[in-house]
Amino acid sequence: MFAKKTVKDVDVRGKRVLVRVDFNVPLAEGAVADDTRIRAALPTIRYLIDHHARVVLMSHLGRPSGAPDPQYSLKPVRRSLQRLIGRNVAFSPEIVGEEAEEAVSRMIDGEILMLENVRFDPGEKSNDPEFAKRLAALGDIYVNDAFGAAHRAHASTAGVAAYLPAYAGMLLAREIETLTGMLSDPDRPFVAILGGSKVSDKFGVIDKLIDCCDVLLIGGGMAFTFLVAKGLEVGDSIVETDWVEPAKKMLEKARDKGADLILPTDFVIASEMTEDAETRVVGRQEIPKRMMGLDIGPSTVELYKGEIASAKTIFWNGPMGVFEMTPFETGTKEVAVAVGRNNRAVSLVGGGDSVAALKKFNLEERVTFVSTGGGASMKLLEGAALPGVDALLDK
Ligand code: ADP
Numbered sequence: 156m157f158a159k160k161t162v163k164d165v166d167v168r169g170k171r172v173l174v175r176v177d178f179n180v181p182l183a184e185g186a187v188a189d190d191t192r193i194r195a196a197l198p199t200i201r202y203l204i205d206h207h208a209r210v211v212l213m214s215h216l217g218r219p220s221g222a223p224d225p226q227y228s229l230k231p232v233r234r235s236l237q238r239l240i241g242r243n244v245a246f247s248p249e250i251v252g253e254e255a256e257e258a259v260s261r262m263i264d265g266e267i268l269m270l271e272n273v274r275f276d277p278g279e280k281s282n283d284p285e286f287a288k289r290l291a292a293l294g295d296i297y298v299n300d301a302f303g304a305a306h307r308a309h310a311s312t313a314g315v316a317a318y319l320p321a322y323a324g325m326l327l328a329r330e331i332e333t334l335t336g337m338l339s340d341p342d343r344p345f346v347a348i349l350g351g352s353k354v355s356d357k358f359g360v361i362d363k364l365i366d367c368c369d370v371l372l373i374g375g376g377m378a379f380t381f382l383v384a385k386g387l388e389v390g391d392s393i394v395e396t397d398w399v400e401p402a403k404k405m406l407e408k409a410r411d412k413g414a415d416l417i418l419p420t421d422f423v424i425a426s427e428m429t430e431d432a433e434t435r436v437v438g439r440q441e442i443p444k445r446m447m448g449l450d451i452g453p454s455t456v457e458l459y460k461g462e463i464a465s466a467k468t469i470f471w472n473g474p475m476g477v478f479e480m481t482p483f484e485t486g487t488k489e490v491a492v493a494v495g496r497n498n499r500a501v502s503l504v505g506g507g508d509s510v511a512a513l514k515k516f517n518l519e520e521r522v523t524f525v526s527t528g529g530g531a532s533m534k535l536l537e538g539a540a541l542p543g544v545d546a547l548l549d550k
């Protein structure tokens with residue numbers, strides 16, 4: 156199914172293995188605030204050291220402006236990795252060049268060296284071939300395990316593969332296998348839950364899901380563009396006017412394909428989006444002028460819970476409401492709980508805010524698979540090319 160060579164298809168013993176990981180983690184007060192992405196990279200790193208490779212790690216962190224910037228240093232990440240993996244991780248403040256090459260040449264089999272943030276060099280984001288070549292000088296082979304950055308054609312995610320034999324890491328391979336497997340051969344019924352603020356962000360994903368899922372539950376801000384497409388008035392709720400016509404076509408497509416596209420029947424509304432907003436529940440035909448729908452209502456929650464409970468495959472992306480604020484968190488929470496409760500189904504969750512919602516409600520352990528790549532998983536689902544994957548050796 157996964158058509159690229161992986162780290163398991165090559166003898167890594169004694170080799171300098173240049174590994175792109177996604178250590179773009181949130182920091183707070185100079186320490187790693189959430190180490191999920193570091194943990195996710197451990198299987199590949201452990202595999203490499205167990206097989207006597209010399210592991211050179213590279214990653215980006217945040218959005219520095221192509222120059223060194225201490226607030227985006229990977230040093231706190233190195234400390235966190237050392238603790239998680241239980242061994243020393245050397246650090247090179249230079250990303251490329253003589254000092255970095257020297258640090259690599261001092262390594263022995265089974266050692267780990269972390270390079271400083273690759274985005275401290277302007278050549279990273281511009282995918283400068285010279286910079287990619289200098290990165291390539293630090294390895295004998297290249298491994299990409301940064302699924303979360305695979306949709307970007309940067310020097311460390313794609314460019315470097317022009318100069319070294321390039322393989323997939325275990326996390327990247329698993330992400331792609333899981334997500335493409337869901338699209339091609341899901342256990343049925345396959346229920347997809349889609350929310351988030353904008354329909355424009357997710358249009359390609361909805362389009363793909365209609366082709367293969369049985370039920371599509373829509374929530375979040377995107378629901379209003381669909382409701383307008385059905386001729387309803389939605390007050391001041393978020394609507395993307397340019398997307399009303401495409402949404403109409405999408406409703407028709409779902410009908411033609413026999414996919415059950417379900418829209419919310421009621422909403423939690425308020426006149427302002429604040430923590431202490433006064434809220435009311437109304438049917439979807441009753442949203443008054445100057446009021447906004449900011450969460451799905453209790454009847455919708457019940458309807459969606461029923462669909463989720465009978466699913467064999469569940470994919471969830473996008474919060475059902477403004478879950479960041481207490482008055483509008485219930486819909487997202489209830490849906491997340493329902494997904495976690497169905498343990499006969501394979502459940503997959505993708506998307507930055509959806510994963511944040513799972514964490515907020517302590518439900519991460521309850522689902523089968525949490526994708527580490529927000530943007531990358533959406534690109535993959537809509538069938539767009541992932542430069543970081545395309546650049547790897549074919550099987
Ligand atoms: P993800 O990162 O999981 O893909 P999105 O980025 O598409 O999700 O959407 C998340 C955002 O959508 C959240 O910040 C949430 O507050 C917002 N949102 C959800 N429902 C609504 C709504 N009814 N009106 C406005 N914004 C909403």
Ligand code: MG
Binds near residue numbers: 506507508
């Ligand atoms: Mg988001």
